[in-house]
Amino acid sequence: MAGESSLAARGETFFLNLRFMLIVTVFAGNAIEPLIGTLSGMHSLYLWIFSFHMPLFVLVTGYFAGKSLTGAAGRKVLLQIGLQYLIFQTLYSALDVSVFRVSNIHHSFFAPYLLLWFLASHACWRLLMLGMGRWSKAAQIIFAVTAGVAVGYLQLDGVWFSISRTFVYLPFFVIGYHFSFEALARIYTKTVKIAAAAASVLLLLILGMLGSKLPLGWLYGSMTYMQLDAPEWYAGVYRLGMYGLQLAASLAFLGWVPYRLSRMTDWGRRTLYVFLLHGFVVRLAAVSGIYTYLDNAAGASALLLCAVSFTVLLAQPAVKRVLHPLVEPSVDWMITLQRAALRRSL
Numbered sequence: 250m251a252g253e254s255s256l257a258a259r260g261e262t263f264f265l266n267l268r269f270m271l272i273v274t275v276f277a278g279n280a281i282e283p284l285i286g287t288l289s290g291m292h293s294l295y296l297w298i299f300s301f302h303m304p305l306f307v308l309v310t311g312y313f314a315g316k317s318l319t320g321a322a323g324r325k326v327l328l329q330i331g332l333q334y335l336i337f338q339t340l341y342s343a344l345d346v347s348v349f350r351v352s353n354i355h356h357s358f359f360a361p362y363l364l365l366w367f368l369a370s371h372a373c374w375r376l377l378m379l380g381m382g383r384w385s386k387a388a389q390i391i392f393a394v395t396a397g398v399a400v401g402y403l404q405l406d407g408v409w410f411s412i413s414r415t416f417v418y419l420p421f422f423v424i425g426y427h428f429s430f431e432a433l434a435r436i437y438t439k440t441v442k443i444a445a446a447a448a449s450v451l452l453l454l455i456l457g458m459l460g461s462k463l464p465l466g467w468l469y470g471s472m473t474y475m476q477l478d479a480p481e482w483y484a485g486v487y488r489l490g491m492y493g494l495q496l497a498a499s500l501a502f503l504g505w506v507p508y509r510l511s512r513m514t515d516w517g518r519r520t521l522y523v524f525l526l527h528g529f530v531v532r533l534a535a536v537s538g539i540y541t542y543l544d545n546a547a548g549a550s551a552l553l554l555c556a557v558s559f560t561v562l563l564a565q566p567a568v569k570r571v572l573h574p575l576v577e578p579s580v581d582w583m584i585t586l587q588r589a590a591l592r593r594s595l
Contacts, residue, residue, distance in 0.1 A: 259508060260430030265517030267506045268309050272520040273560045274302040279364070279531045280556040283540045284549055291549055293457035299468040300452065300498035307418045308499070310371060311378075311425025318378060318426075327372055328580040334361070334368045336578065337525055341365065344529070349536045359409055364528050366411040366471070373415045374422040386427050393420040394492070398485040401474040408471060417470035420492065421499075437503065445504025452498055467491050516564035522576050523563040530559055 278298040285292040317326050341362045345351040361369045381389045393416075400416040437445070456463070466472045467487065474484035507513075534540070543552050562568070569576075 256431055256434075259434065262510050262514050263430060263433075263506060263508050264309055264312055265514045266508075266511070267305065267503070267517075268520050269513050269517035269560075269564065270506060271302050271306045271309065272523045272564075273557055274298045275306070275364075276523065276527045276531075276560045277553055277556040278302060279527070280534070280552055281549065283535060284544060284552070287544055288546070288549055289457070290546070293453060293460050296456040296460045296463060296465070296468070297453040297498075299465070300456070300495060301502045303418065303470070304421045304495045305499045305502065306367075307370075307374075307421040308425035308428065311374070311422035312428050314375060314378070314422075315426050318375060319382075323375065323379070325580055325584065327375060328583050329577065330368050330372045330375075332578050332580055332583075333525065333576070334365060334372075336575065337368075338362050338365055341528060341532075344532070349532050351532070351536070361408075361411045364524065366408075366414050367524070369411040370415040370418065373411070374419060377419065378423070378426060381423075386423075389423050389427075390420060393423045394489075397492070398488050401472075401477075401485060401488055403473060404475065405473065406476075411471075413472065414470045417488070421495075433503070434508070442504040445501050447504075449498070449501035449504060452501055468495075516561065519564045519566070519569055522568055522572065523560050525576055526563050526568075526572070527559065 278295055281291045281295055285295045314326075317323055335358070338358055338361065345362075378389075381392065384392070396416045397418070397420055400413055403412075405412070464477060466477045468491070474480065474487075477484075479487055542548060
């Protein structure tokens, strides 16, 4: 029992470290996006980040969802996701209209605002996992991959309801839900981790040389095959190839993740705050005109340093103390209302 407890603790430490490292790449990727058209180095880094960061983030989300998928805990998480979505969809949209003056964005509760697609999809992944609860692991993965390929054939804008990304990334959520840290620790010895990290660097170099031939839309997961200029009946094969690339990139990046407990582990407990708040920082930078002065190697390096620094800052306990009611709003009142309504109906 002590051994199992120790292994579980090591697994949580590993995935909290991974979660923080991933939120750094999320912030950095969004921060450098305005520079990828003019700086080839930033374009390569952007491609490298998008080859693994969302698949792994979804996998980590699936891993932690295993503790709170069903029962009262599962219902509470779903209610909180819904409330977070309503709050931040309203805030981001209102600021876009009143302060940032951003155009060409769907302002609708049925079209998640940029980064908020993850909240909408997270709720759907949980519901889908509940629906697949009695299936075997193999059946769940086969369905998830099939759905991820099939959704690209739908003749609709994949942004609405986040339907495209929900199914494109569903396989990674299912894998994360069933992920075995014990197996990972057994395979990822020190030597393997070094090799994996080296492979991750090699992938960065390869994407730097060949990246211009890889349409970014395939890495976003938000577009149909028609929108990606792939109307062929066999376009789904391209998505299967993309799954292969993302899986390989993800496995390689895991080589960078430490097993040991550190300050980064604690920061990893508050990545939700970074995720939901960093969009305000990125949007403010974009409308401020500062990117005019960052269109060079020194400016890009300073931008990446700022992204890392802001990630650490937003993951601090003080930020949670101040913004907890906004980022993690209480849903106890909703549960109380549900119970009262249920009692009245009986």
